[in-house]
Amino acid sequence: MERAQNEVKLHFEWLLCELSRSPESSEKWDSSAMPKGKAHRISSRSIERSKLRVYNYRRLLQKSLAELRNINTRRGSVDDIQLFAAVDEVLKPAKKHVELCRRAYEFRRLDVERRLKEKIRTKENAEWEHMHHLIGRLGLWHRAAYFLVENASQLENMLENAKVRMVPLSEPAIGTGLEMLQIQESQDFVSRVCSRSTLQEYVERLAPRLNEVQAIVSTALTGMHLDGRVMHAETMVASYFHFHGLRHVSDNPYIGCSKPSCFACKIYLESSEFALKARPSSGHAFTSWMPPVTPRASDAAAERAMLSVLESVAQRLTDEVVLNIWNDRIGRGRRHDSTTGITTTNRDT
Incomplete structure (x- = not known):
């Protein structure tokens, strides 16, 4: 490395x-x-x-x-x-x-x-x-x-006299705002992603496949504390850039790469605190995504902002779960990223 x-x-x-x-x-x-x-x-x-x-x-x-x-x-x-x-x-x-x-x-x-x-x-x-x-x-x-x-x-x-600085890889503490989803029963999982008014209707429709759904979601969310979590490079740079008081050399407040941002990174980069220029998004929601740890990780306001990002990501995944329950479909194939071999896990469990 x-x-x-x-x-x-x-x-x-x-x-x-x-x-x-x-x-x-x-x-x-x-x-x-x-x-x-x-x-x-x-x-x-x-x-x-x-x-x-x-x-x-x-x-x-x-x-x-x-x-x-x-x-x-x-x-x-x-x-x-x-x-x-x-x-x-x-x-x-x-x-x-x-x-x-x-x-x-x-x-x-x-x-x-x-x-x-x-x-x-x-x-x-x-x-x-x-x-x-x-x-x-x-x-x-x-x-x-x-x-x-x-x-x-x-x-x-x-x-002139420009310097190159590598953003340090942070070693976050375990359990910073990410709680593992404990699924006790299949119906318990459905109740977490469906509104109560339609819960019974969902359960009846999904009954034959509840165990399969539970297995997929449990696998995707295993180690939610940080095992297998991934911080994407552009959010690490944006966080470091902001919290260390760095400034752009022009009026183009842009941080990113040639690939579109994933769904979570887009929300993170658009937060009002960073005020970065909006980028296109691939719409992919990675179940392994996690936010970068900032110098203000213990700051209550920063924590609330981070939880807001995570809630938006969770809502996106929840919406896809509900959509695919109605479409009677488990999972959707995604192409591997043609450079890294990483598959986007926009799961339709």
Whole structure:
């Protein structure tokens, strides 16, 4: 862990140093062409650091393309054939990952990209959306380097003598506001998530599957004190940033990454105390999510605010439980995050 943190720190220090340099001649970067000069150094080094992830996205994109080709063998149109050919062009062998990422970024300029969005809009097949997501993820590496170089001149004064500081991983005390849900009986569980006025109706409808529901929920919530709990990086940074009196270098109060926030992180980041710019949310509610521990963990006001976040997350999960009781469905498959292998556990128990 410490070695990985040091590598990340060194990379950011190099990146800040590179961005603070005076612009080179003909620094203007055409995003549709292979980057040169400073842009090339930034994109190549950054993508090289993530080469295993890039490789993984490429492999998943190949798999997605193969599945869609197989599905559309009998009823595919000329437009589909052109779309597949364009994705093949993105995936064709390249000496460097930076070229693959540039081609993925350029995909958005093609006519076939509109065709792909139309297929997603009509909900013809969920795999189309997955393929679009993978192409977008690959293109983001190119886009990120392009953005940094294009805006480097605005950052020069801010980056002078800039330092990189790693947010420390906190070791929270057991039992800070998170109580384990004790389920004594199946009906007891149902009473916790359903209004009393409809409790009997729910119980009768769900009776044949109550034990299955109880087992799933118990597994999901085992160790609610902290065993298996996960603090997401963006909330850790936001908390550290706020409670240590740090400020933004511009009027863009943004903390996050290229992926949308999960449901819990979105609520946390939008709290009035942080006053951060709202970000899109994936809508996923992780049963393993937990808030970061702050220097004011014992502060009554901070504790109430944190409990409000947790209650909102719990309500989201409760709503999904009720919805799926009525739909007579247990669980809903979620794709693994294509980089980390983590599955979102927006459980529909």
